[in-house]
Amino acid sequence: QKEVEQDPGPLSVPEGAIVSLNCTYSNSAFQYFMWYRQYSRKGPELLMYTYSSGNKEDGRFTAQVDKSSKYISLFIRDSQPSDSATYLCAMTTDSWGKLQFGAGTQVVVTP
């Protein structure tokens, strides 16, 4: 079993809809949680970064962490075609920042 599980999709939504993404994990020691967006043939770009449980909002993006359930989510409001990308969750516990990644979910926002 992988330490971090993420549905690969693809997830197709109409423009303007809410995109809901999630990851589950098995290691209860994870403390720092990240969401990256990756366009085709590009490197991952950091979207959200949260510590421990709780919610964090940044513009159209909301990240949620539920450590008791070992479950993290990313919501994208008012989705745009430019949001079409692969979204990777990542998390870490080590002091030197070794990240464990999910496989990534491909999102397609149709006009």
Next chain:
Amino acid sequence: DGGITQSPKYLFRKEGQNVTLSCEQNLNHDAMYWYRQDPGQGLRLIYYSQIVNDFQKGDIAEGYSVSREKKESFPLTVTSAQKNPTAFYLCASTLQGASNQPQHFGDGTRLSIL
């Protein structure tokens, strides 16, 4: 602009050949990382380095080698011992190698076998 530069963007390797991927950063970051990304899989850590002249193996180091002679540079060599080198290689860096500093990535090198 500060950032991480990976080169070349595309690279082809012949059987039995070693190839070197370049990664340079001008962010004054201490720690640097190499990942491999295969279709449908998450990123897997190959090597990482927290300071100059020091580096450690990640989860899939076999068939790869690195050096860290300068703070801003962390080249990765894919040796002939790596039997399945075709993948997208990503370099990342972070300020202190601490878990409260997110990693930033370059735009990758796509390696293929001829």
